[in-house]
Amino acid sequence: MKTILLVDDEYAVVEILATLLTDEGYVVLTASDGQQALDMLSEKVPDAVITDQMMPLVDGAELFRRMQENARHRRIPVVLMSSAPMPSDHSKLPWAMFLQKPFDFQDLTSWLRRHFGASEKRARKT
Amino acid sequence: MILSGGFLRGGSYIIAGAPGAGKTILGNQICFDHVASGERAVYITLLAESHGRMMAQLSPLSFFDPSVVGTKLYYVSGYNQLREGKQSLKALLALVRKLIKRHGATLLVLDGIVRIGSFASSPIDFKEFIHELNVLLNFTGCTALLLSDSTGEDVGHPARTMVDGLVELRDVMDGVLAVRELVVLKFRGSAYLRGAHFFEIDGNGLRIYPRVEARLAVPSSVPAAKGVRLSLGVAGLDQVMGGGVQEGTATLVLGSSGTGKTILGLHFLAAGLDRGEPVLHFGFFESPPRLLQKGDDLGLKLSQQVAKGGLEIIWQPAGELIMDALAERLLDGVRRRKVKRIVIDGLAGFEESVVRPERLSHFFKALTNELRGLGVTCILTEEMRELFGPQIVVPLTGVSGVAENIVLLRQIEIASELKRVIAVMKTRETSHDAMLRELRITDRGLEVGDPFPTNGPVLGVGTTRAASRLQVPGERGKG
Numbered sequence: 001m002k003t004i005l006l007v008d009d010e011y012a013v014v015e016i017l018a019t020l021l022t023d024e025g026y027v028v029l030t031a032s033d034g035q036q037a038l039d040m041l042s043e044k045v046p047d048a049v050i051t052d053q054m055m056p057l058v059d060g061a062e063l064f065r066r067m068q069e070n071a072r073h074r075r076i077p078v079v080l081m082s083s084a085p086m087p088s089d090h091s092k093l094p095w096a097m098f099l100q101k102p103f104d105f106q107d108l109t110s111w112l113r114r115h116f117g118a119s120e121k122r123a124r125k126t
Numbered sequence: 127m128i129l130s131g132g133f134l135r136g137g138s139y140i141i142a143g144a145p146g147a148g149k150t151i152l153g154n155q156i157c158f159d160h161v162a163s164g165e166r167a168v169y170i171t172l173l174a175e176s177h178g179r180m181m182a183q184l185s186p187l188s189f190f191d192p193s194v195v196g197t198k199l200y201y202v203s204g205y206n207q208l209r210e211g212k213q214s215l216k217a218l219l220a221l222v223r224k225l226i227k228r229h230g231a232t233l234l235v236l237d238g239i240v241r242i243g244s245f246a247s248s249p250i251d252f253k254e255f256i257h258e259l260n261v262l263l264n265f266t267g268c269t270a271l272l273l274s275d276s277t278g279e280d281v282g283h284p285a286r287t288m289v290d291g292l293v294e295l296r297d298v299m300d301g302v303l304a305v306r307e308l309v310v311l312k313f314r315g316s317a318y319l320r321g322a323h324f325f326e327i328d329g330n331g332l333r334i335y336p337r338v339e340a341r342l343a344v345p346s347s348v349p350a351a352k353g354v355r356l357s358l359g360v361a362g363l364d365q366v367m368g369g370g371v372q373e374g375t376a377t378l379v380l381g382s383s384g385t386g387k388t389i390l391g392l393h394f395l396a397a398g399l400d401r402g403e404p405v406l407h408f409g410f411f412e413s414p415p416r417l418l419q420k421g422d423d424l425g426l427k428l429s430q431q432v433a434k435g436g437l438e439i440i441w442q443p444a445g446e447l448i449m450d451a452l453a454e455r456l457l458d459g460v461r462r463r464k465v466k467r468i469v470i471d472g473l474a475g476f477e478e479s480v481v482r483p484e485r486l487s488h489f490f491k492a493l494t495n496e497l498r499g500l501g502v503t504c505i506l507t508e509e510m511r512e513l514f515g516p517q518i519v520v521p522l523t524g525v526s527g528v529a530e531n532i533v534l535l536r537q538i539e540i541a542s543e544l545k546r547v548i549a550v551m552k553t554r555e556t557s558h559d560a561m562l563r564e565l566r567i568t569d570r571g572l573e574v575g576d577p578f579p580t581n582g583p584v585l586g587v588g589t590t591r592a593a594s595r596l597q598v599p600g601e602r603g604k605g
């Protein structure tokens with residue numbers, strides 16, 4: 001089972017999204033801000049991180065930057081969620097996926113299935 | 127129309143109203159309509175009536191389709207979840223989540239949201255439930271209707287501040303008349319028609335009539351003025367009015383009972399039929415057979431025109447009518463056949479249907495503007511209550527202002543004989559002959575005679591003598 005670290009300061013988003021992801025068969029770890037997420041990353045390396053952008057203390061961009069500095073975390077795909085519109089030059093951004101809130105949960109699960117399916121294919125080839 | 131397109135996907139909306147206001151019918155009607163378009167819906171009841179009882183009550187309604195119940199539309203009780211002590215709201219939310227996912231529902235009805243509140247351990251607990259429900263709806267794209275017994279007095283209910291919209295159904299007494307009203311109190315993310323809109327519940331469920339003056343605040347089109355004059359079909363009257371009435375205008379015909387208003391309207395329609403125009407008679411008092419007989423007796427051959435499809439008669443016998451519903455029928459009749467001339471015979475029919483008299487002038491203004499927008503030339507007849515007397519009073523407030531032209535028909539006594547007289551009181555932006563003339567009803571209909579041979583005030587007093595000129599302030603008359 002794939003493990004996902006879900007990071008958002010809105011408790012209801014964490015609560016509902018975690019439940020929906022669990023229903024889909026994922027193991028979900030939750031954190032309420034970037035700093036807490038970094039603490040959890042030091043103990044367990046998930047298969048993907050889904051994080052909000054605007055959070056107190058450490059925001060989503062900073063969380064991503066700090067993950068890039070750590071060799072253990074650099075390859076973890078990060079999905080960024082934000083209430084702000086998608087940046088116009090989003091193709092150049094480092095996120096694996098950008099989701100503007102509110103988004104359809106199906107968009108997220110479709111991406112996760114595609115991503116994990118592709119990474120499993122790669123793993124089988126190697 | 128009221129919500130500018132409907133509820134938004136993924137939004138939450140409270141439908142509030144006292145018991146019997148129509149919430150359950152509306153909730154079900156929306157569900158059946160939703161699944162008829164290929165979507166799926168879940169209806170969760172909470173200590174309300176049993177599903178069997180609800181089905182029995184819904185089954186006579188035209189929207190009810192038993193084939194979709196249990197396949198596309200699921201009825202579930204959530205009451206067991208509410209009995210799970212402190213975790214009751216969490217359990218209910220989990221049930222909602224599972225049902226949405228299992229059935230692929232894009233519409234959810236929670237019937238009895240106030241009962242959920244009474245199971246919450248604190249107001250915060252309830253707010254958390256609503257908040258989490260909103261997030262769930264956002265992620266799943268499911269729209270929720272939360273049916274609530276709470277009404278206007280309970281505006282502080284926590285759920286009201288957190289949902290995307292609030293619609294209230296009211297059943298109010300207006301004198302001895304019970305009136306159903308729908309009011310949108312809040313609707314995030316889109317414009318909506320504010321204020322009260324009347325609705326009725328019949329075998330088709332709820333039928334809502336958006337307030338005409340709100341719906342038609344701006345007419346659907348504004349055609350260019352062509353300056354074309356149309357005949358009223360009465361010998362002599364066209365000349366008095368400067369060559370007829372301008373196309374796309376409204377002419378108010380005022381007169382006491384028996385002065386020839388209806389016959390004037392029939393002449394007007396017959397003149398349109400002679401030009402090949404589709405015409406409409408919209409009346410409240412004379413039945414279609416009587417009206418056609420009257421026209422046929424005058425040689426206007428209206429019965430033939432009904433058979434040919436040139437003339438349609440929409441008759442609205444008196445009853446507890448909603449004036450917005452009347453306007454909808456009228457406009458539907460105009461649009462359906464691209465009608466060019468209409469007679470609205472008896473504006474009092476609207477007055478008798480009205481529940482809010484203060485609306486009348488705005489209502490008629492919006493309605494006549496829409497008719498102008500549709501390129502319709504109309505005659506509005508209105509009965510004056512006074513047979514004789516020193517004053518000419520337009521019975522309906524604000525109506526005279528919406529008509530470009532006003533024609534007055536009256537009976538006067540001259541030398542112990544009653545005579546009909548006609549006078550053009552107003553023609554907007556054109557000149558007219560303001561002389562008072564005799565009006566005769568013959569076996570060929572109305573005939574306008576020469577200027578009336580009197581020297582004293584006739585209309586104002588009702589009995590002989592003095593000036594025969596009429597002038598409405600601000601209007602031009604060549605006399």
